[in-house]
Amino acid sequence: MTTLAREEARPEARPNLYRTLLATCVGNALEWFDIAVYGFFASYIAQAFFPATNPTVSLLLTFGSFGIAFLIRPLGAVVLGAYADKHGRKASLLLSINLMMLGGAIITFMPGYATLGVAAPLLILLARLIQGFSAGGEFGSSTAFLVEHFPERKAFIASWQFATQGASTLMASAFGLGLAHWLTPAQLADWGWRIPFAFGLLIGPVGLWIRRHVHEPTAYVQTEKTRHPVKLLFGEQKRLILLAIGLMVVSTAINYMLNYVPTWATKNLGLPPSSAFGATLLAGVILTVVTPIGGLLAERVGRVRLLWTALGLLAFTLLPAFWLTSLNVTPLSLSLLVGWMALLKSFYFSTIPSLMADIFPVSTRASGMSISYNVAVTVFGGFAPFICTLLISATGSHFAPGFYLMATVFLSVLALWQTQKQHR
Numbered sequence: 001m002t003t004l005a006r007e008e009a010r011p012e013a014r015p016n017l018y019r020t021l022l023a024t025c026v027g028n029a030l031e032w033f034d035i036a037v038y039g040f041f042a043s044y045i046a047q048a049f050f051p052a053t054n055p056t057v058s059l060l061l062t063f064g065s066f067g068i069a070f071l072i073r074p075l076g077a078v079v080l081g082a083y084a085d086k087h088g089r090k091a092s093l094l095l096s097i098n099l100m101m102l103g104g105a106i107i108t109f110m111p112g113y114a115t116l117g118v119a120a121p122l123l124i125l126l127a128r129l130i131q132g133f134s135a136g137g138e139f140g141s142s143t144a145f146l147v148e149h150f151p152e153r154k155a156f157i158a159s160w161q162f163a164t165q166g167a168s169t170l171m172a173s174a175f176g177l178g179l180a181h182w183l184t185p186a187q188l189a190d191w192g193w194r195i196p197f198a199f200g201l202l203i204g205p206v207g208l209w210i211r212r213h214v215h216e217p218t219a220y221v222q223t224e225k226t227r228h229p230v231k232l233l234f235g236e237q238k239r240l241i242l243l244a245i246g247l248m249v250v251s252t253a254i255n256y257m258l259n260y261v262p263t264w265a266t267k268n269l270g271l272p273p274s275s276a277f278g279a280t281l282l283a284g285v286i287l288t289v290v291t292p293i294g295g296l297l298a299e300r301v302g303r304v305r306l307l308w309t310a311l312g313l314l315a316f317t318l319l320p321a322f323w324l325t326s327l328n329v330t331p332l333s334l335s336l337l338v339g340w341m342a343l344l345k346s347f348y349f350s351t352i353p354s355l356m357a358d359i360f361p362v363s364t365r366a367s368g369m370s371i372s373y374n375v376a377v378t379v380f381g382g383f384a385p386f387i388c389t390l391l392i393s394a395t396g397s398h399f400a401p402g403f404y405l406m407a408t409v410f411l412s413v414l415a416l417w418q419t420q421k422q423h424r
Contacts, residue, residue, distance in 0.1 A: 020149050021157065023214045024142040025164040026207035027097040030200060031135045032168035034104050037196045038128075039256070039385065040176045040280065042263050044193040048112040049121045069128030070382025073136040073374040078230055080137020081370030085229040089145040089220060089366060092137055093211050099134035101204035103127040108197040139353075140370025147357040148217035148365075155303055158353035159295025162251075166287020166346070169258060172196060173281035180273040223362040233364050233371065243422070244356045244372030246415020250314065251352055252381035253408040254345045257401060258283050258338065260385040265334055268398050275331035282335050283342035290343060294350025303351040307416055310348035314409050317344075322402030329398075359419070380408055 038045065076096075084092035106127035113120040143161055147154045175196040183192040226232055233241060258280060265276035298306050317340065325337045360368035384404065391400035 017150065017153075017157070019210070020146065020214060021160055023207075023210045024093070024145055025160055026203060026210060027093060027100070027138060028142055028161060029164040029168050030097065030100055030104075030203045030207060031131075031138050032165040033171055033200050033203065034100065034107075034131060034197065035135070036169050036172035037175070037200065038107075039260060039263075040172050040277070041193040041196070042385075043266070044189050045124070047189050048193070049124050051113050064386060068125065069132040070374075070378040072129050072132040073378050073382070074371060076133035076136020077140065077370035077374040078136075078367070079133075081140045081367035082230050084137065084141040084144065084366035084370075085364060086225060086227070088216050089141050089148075090211065090214060090216055092141040092366065093145065094208065096134045096138045096141065097204060097207050097211065099130055100138075101201060101208075103129075103131035103134065104197060104200050104204070106130070108194055108201060136374045137366075137370050139373045140366040140368070143353045143357055143369055144220070144362075144366045145214075145217060147354060148219040148362065151219070153299075154354040154357065155298040155351060156292065156295035158357065159292050159298070159350040161353045162346075162349040163288055163291035163295075165255065165349075166284055166289075166291055166342075168284075169280060170284025170288050171199075173277050173284045175199070176277035177274060177281055180277055219362055226363045229364045229367040230371075233368050237360070237364060237368065240359050240368060241372045241375075243415055243419050244359050244368065245376045246411055247352055247356060247419065248373055248376035248412075249380050249415070250311070250405070250408040250412040251345060251349050252377045253384055253405055254341050255349075256381040256384040257388070257405060258342065258345075260388055260401075261334075261338055263385065264388065264392075264401065268392055269326075269329045269334065271329065271331060271334060275334060278331065279335045279338040283338045286339060286342040287346050287349075290346035291350045294347040295354075297347070298351045298354075303355055304416070304420055306347055306351055307355075310344050311409060311413055311416065314344050314348070315406070315413070318405050318409065319399070319402045322399035326398040355419070 080092050080096055083095070104127075106123060110116070110123050110127075111120065116123070139161065143158055146157050146161070150157045179188055179192045179195065261276060261280050261283075263276075265271045265279065266273055294306065321337050321340055325333045356369050356372065357365060387404055388401040391404060392398065394400075
């Protein structure tokens, strides 16, 4: 008897809220912790695996590998999302966390360019591709799992998807701040940057054990399965995919801008690493604490009202905030900029997973959410550090990233307006 058949035969018991949250969020935390660590320690990874006579070229190669790995995420979304719709959310969640651990192990233990030569950057790229493929199916499967278990609390419970991303940013920032304080620059560049990646490997087995002991949600078990969910999506539900992508655009762009902050602050603003990591630590605290509060608030005032408020504030304050920071470069001004972006992102972020889940029917929900989420992350998030580096280089302006973020705000405004029209 297959796993799904056993689930269908099993009498449905009311799932435990906290165990269900832990089972889904621990894998999500591992995914985003590794992503945040790679972004935070990009300059050290560049020295170890992408040496070049020009530091900017070395950094662009590092962020290029960061961005290229996101190109495989839509493929992972198609494969793992379809797997979740056809064979179960749980099966897909187990597979994705195993792949994430494999990629993390390669980065943690692989020797650098000085030892392996050109094989070193190629293997780093392979590790990032494995992690990107894994991450491609994580969001859609885990969000569908949460929403289908607790439909009456979907805004709140789905907000934990992004709260765990904040927690991952918090942990990665804490590692950066602590290592910058306790280790010398030479030690940090030589081996210290590997420590947070090694810590990430410890999360994986815990998440794997927990996910093995959860069961499929009733809504999924009772839904008629489609043999070709991806074909159905691109045949009859293309508009739904576009709407979901648009809703994610500004959220993912800000998220990866926060990952880019340590590099931007040290390389372009001339601030010390401790100030940069301190600012991202603040962002992690805000994202972790405020996001579930936003989920609770959405249950009271409505998701769409909360989304419009966050988008309006982003539209009118982002550019002035970047401009003021560039005029007065201090640790305090950087922290205020990062904290403001994290606060608005928290309220916007908190409602997006449940709203995206509502856009798609159960039979294509995991595939639809995975594909739309990862297309947005790939195009507007994964290459955000690379685009921002190029914009700064081309314009000579330290607040050039603000223009990029404003463009993403406009796209999400259009998507929310169309989504609201569709659900009236």
